[in-house]
Amino acid sequence: MIVADRKSLDEILWMVSDCNKILIAGCKGCVTVCNVGGMKEVGILASALKIARKKEGKPLEVDEKTLERQCDPEYVEQIRDIYDDYDAVVSMACGVGPQFLSEAYPSQRFFPAVNTTFFGGATEHGIWEERCAGCGTCIIHYYDGMCPIARCSKSIQHGPCGGSARGKCEINAELDCIWDMIVKKKMEQGRLDDLLMVKAAKDWRTARDGGPRKSIREELTK
Amino acid sequence: MEGECHFLEGNLRARKRVDYVKKTLEELGIEPERVEIFNLSSAMGPQFAEIAKGMTDKIKELGPSPVNC
Amino acid sequence: MSELKSGSNLEKVLKAGHFAFTGECGPPQGANVEHLKEKYSHLKGMVDAVNVTDNQTAVVRMSSWAASTLMVQDGLEPNFQMVCRDRNRLAMMGDILGVHAMGIRNMLCLSGDHQQFGNHPESKNVYDIDSMQLIALVKKMRDEGKFMNDKDIDVPPKLFIGAASNPFADPYEFRVYRLANKIEAGADFIQTQCIYNMDKFRDFMKKAVDMGLHEKAYILAGVTPMKSVGMARYMSKSVPGMDVPDEIINRLKGAGKGKVAEEGIKFALEQIEEFKEMEGVAGVHLMAIEWEHKVPEIAERAGVLPRPVV
Numbered sequence: 306m307i308v309a310d311r312k313s314l315d316e317i318l319w320m321v322s323d324c325n326k327i328l329i330a331g332c333k334g335c336v337t338v339c340n341v342g343g344m345k346e347v348g349i350l351a352s353a354l355k356i357a358r359k360k361e362g363k364p365l366e367v368d369e370k371t372l373e374r375q376c377d378p379e380y381v382e383q384i385r386d387i388y389d390d391y392d393a394v395v396s397m398a399c400g401v402g403p404q405f406l407s408e409a410y411p412s413q414r415f416f417p418a419v420n421t422t423f424f425g426g427a428t429e430h431g432i433w434e435e436r437c438a439g440c441g442t443c444i445i446h447y448y449d450g451m452c453p454i455a456r457c458s459k460s461i462q463h464g465p466c467g468g469s470a471r472g473k474c475e476i477n478a479e480l481d482c483i484w485d486m487i488v489k490k491k492m493e494q495g496r497l498d499d500l501l502m503v504k505a506a507k508d509w510r511t512a513r514d515g516g517p518r519k520s521i522r523e524e525l526t527k
Numbered sequence: 528m529e530g531e532c533h534f535l536e537g538n539l540r541a542r543k544r545v546d547y548v549k550k551t552l553e554e555l556g557i558e559p560e561r562v563e564i565f566n567l568s569s570a571m572g573p574q575f576a577e578i579a580k581g582m583t584d585k586i587k588e589l590g591p592s593p594v595n596c
Numbered sequence: 597m598s599e600l601k602s603g604s605n606l607e608k609v610l611k612a613g614h615f616a617f618t619g620e621c622g623p624p625q626g627a628n629v630e631h632l633k634e635k636y637s638h639l640k641g642m643v644d645a646v647n648v649t650d651n652q653t654a655v656v657r658m659s660s661w662a663a664s665t666l667m668v669q670d671g672l673e674p675n676f677q678m679v680c681r682d683r684n685r686l687a688m689m690g691d692i693l694g695v696h697a698m699g700i701r702n703m704l705c706l707s708g709d710h711q712q713f714g715n716h717p718e719s720k721n722v723y724d725i726d727s728m729q730l731i732a733l734v735k736k737m738r739d740e741g742k743f744m745n746d747k748d749i750d751v752p753p754k755l756f757i758g759a760a761s762n763p764f765a766d767p768y769e770f771r772v773y774r775l776a777n778k779i780e781a782g783a784d785f786i787q788t789q790c791i792y793n794m795d796k797f798r799d800f801m802k803k804a805v806d807m808g809l810h811e812k813a814y815i816l817a818g819v820t821p822m823k824s825v826g827m828a829r830y831m832s833k834s835v836p837g838m839d840v841p842d843e844i845i846n847r848l849k850g851a852g853k854g855k856v857a858e859e860g861i862k863f864a865l866e867q868i869e870e871f872k873e874m875e876g877v878a879g880v881h882l883m884a885i886e887w888e889h890k891v892p893e894i895a896e897r898a899g900v901l902p903r904p905v906v
Contacts, residue, residue, distance in 0.1 A: 458710050458712075459680070459681070459707055459721065459723045459726065460723045460726075461680075461707060461723060461726035461728075462726055462729070463726050463727070463729070463774070463777060465765065465767070465770070465774075466707045466727075467707070467762030467789060467836070467837045468710070468765065469765050469766050469767075470836060470837055471766055472767075475709070475710060475713075475836035475837065476710045476712045476713070477712075482766075485766060488770045489767060492767075492769065492770070497773065500770075500777075501773060501776065501777055501780075502777075503729070503777065503780060504728075505729075506685065506724070506725045506729045506733075506744060507724075507725075509724065
C-alpha cells in the first residue's frame with residue numbers, strides 16, 4: 306500500500322489560516338489501512354484544528370467526509386454537492402487525492418494533510434517499511450523477491466557495498482542491509498552463482514526519471 | 528499495576544495513547560498535564576482518592592481550559 | 597608496449613613486475629591550489645600514482661578531475677577517483693572523456709559513501725549505475741570504443757581501471773566473490789580498504805589466490821598508519837566497514853605519550869614488509885590521511901625507494 310505520515314498540526318494550521326470553514330476529506334484506501342487518513346484520523350484532525358483555532362479566538366468550522374477512495378473519478382464525485390460550501394478542502398489521502406480532487410473541482414482549493422512517504426507494508430502494528438520504489442521494471446526475481454532498488458540506500462544492483470557491517474546499512478545501524486539478506490539467502494539456497502554476473506545498467510525510463518508515467522490498458526478503455 | 532492488566536497489554540497500549548493525546552495537546556498549546564494515566568488495582572481505594580484529589584488540585588491550579596472559556 | 601591498456605606509469609610498474617606503491621591526496625574544501633600543491637608535493641617521486649578522492653565521505657571538495665589535472669601538470673601521476681553517488685551516466689562518460697583529454701590515465705571506480713555522511717545530507721543521491729557497472733562502462737569505452745548506448749566514440753579514452761575491495765565488510769564469505777565480480781567486470785587493479793585485521797586479510801588473500809584472482813588483476817593492499825589512539829577508536833567505531841582489532845588499539849595505547857604516531861608507523865611498516873612477501877599482493881596503497889608529509893619517511897623506511905622508472 307501507499308504509506309503516509311500526517312503533517313504537523315502547525316503546518317496544517319498555517320495552510321488553513323485564512324479559512325473560516327473547511328472540509329476534511331479522508332480516504333478509505335491505503336491511508337485508512339496505515340492509520341493516517343481514514344475516518345478516525347479525520348475526526349482527530351478535525352477536533353485538533355477546532356481546538357487550536359478556538360484557542361486563537363478564530364473559530365474554525367470543520368466538516369468531515371471520508372471518501373471511498375480519492376484516486377478514482379467515480380468516488381471523487383462523493384463531494385460534488387458540498388465541495389463549494391468551504392473555503393478550502395484538506396485531503397488526508399496520499400498525494401494522489403488532492404490532485405484528483407483539484408482536477409475535478411477547479412474552483413476549490415485543496416491542501417494535503419499528510420506527507421506521502423513510500424510503497425510498503427506494516428512489519429508490525431504501528432511500524433511500516435518501504436518495499437517498492439515503483440521503478441517500473443521489476444527485477445526482484447534476480448534477488449529472490451527482495452528489492453535492492455527500493456531497499457538499498459544506494460540502489461545498487463551489485464552489493465553489498467563496502468559499508469555493510471553486521472547485516473546493517475552504513476547509513477543507519479537500525480537499517481537492515483538488504484544486500485546482506487540477499488546474499489545470505491542465496492548462500493543458504495546454494496545459488497550464489499546467480500549473483501556472480503554483471504548486470505546491465507538499469508533503464509530508468511520506466512521510473513520517474515522518464516517523466517510522469519501513464520499506464521494504458523486498451524482492453525479496459527472505452 | 529503496569530503490565531499486569533486484566534486485558535494483558537491493554538494498559539501498556541493505553542499509556543502510549545495517553546502519551547499521544549498529551550503530545551497533541553502540547554501541539555495545540557494546551558497543558559499536557561491535564562491528562563494523566565495511573566495504574567491502580569481495585570484494592571487501592573485510598574490511593575485512588577489521593578490521585579483524584581491531586582488531579583483536581585492540579586486542574587484548579589491550571590485554571591479553566593482556554594478552549595472552554 | 598603495444599599491449600598496454602592505458603600506458604599509465606602505474607600500469608607499467610605493475611606490468612614490469614615491480615611491487616607498486618601508491619599514495620593518496622584529498623583535494624581541499626575550497627579552491628586553494630597552493631594548499632593542494634603543498635600536500636601532493638610530498639608525494640612526488642615517492643609513489644607510482646596518487647589517488648585523488650572524489651568528494652570523499654560525501655563532503656564537497658575541489659573536483660577530483662581538476663585536482664588530478666593539476667597533478668598531471670606538476671609531473672605527478674594521479675589515480676582519478678569517481679563515485680557513483682554524484683553523477684548520472686551522462687556526466688560520468690563526459691568526465692571519463694574529459695580526464696583522458698587532460699592526460700589522466702588511471703581511474704578508480706567506487707560506489708561512494710552515502711551522502712548522509714557528508715556535509716550536504718539533503719542532496720538527491722544519484723546511483724544511476726553502481727561501481728560494478730561503472731567498471732564495465734570504462735572498459736567498454738576503452739576496449740570497444742563505445743558509449744553505454746553502443747554508439748561509437750571517435751577517440752576512446754585509454755584508462756587503467758581500478759576498483760576497491762573491502763575484505764572487512766559483511767558478509768565476509770561473499771567478499772572474495774564480489775572482488776571476482778569486479779575483476780570480471782573489467783578492473784585491472786584493486787586497492788583494498790585500510791587493513792588492520794591481518795589474520796582476516798591473510799585468509800582473504802588466500803581465497804583470492806585460490807580463485808586465481810591475482811593473475812587477472814593487480815591487488816594492492818591498503819595501509820593507513822594510525823596517528824593517534826583517538827583515530828584508531830574513530831576508525832573502529834565510526835567508519836563503515838572498518839575492522840580495527842582491539843590489539844591494535846591496545847598496542848597504540850601501550851606506546852606511551854608522544855610515541856603513538858611512531859608506533860602507528862611501525863605497524864604500517866610491518867604490514868608493508870609482510871605484503872611484499874604475501875602471495876597475490878602486487879603492491880601497497882598508502883593512505884596517509886592528512887599526513888602526506890610523512891609519506892617520504894614511510895616510503896624510505898619501507899624500503900620502496902627509489903620508485904622504479906619504466
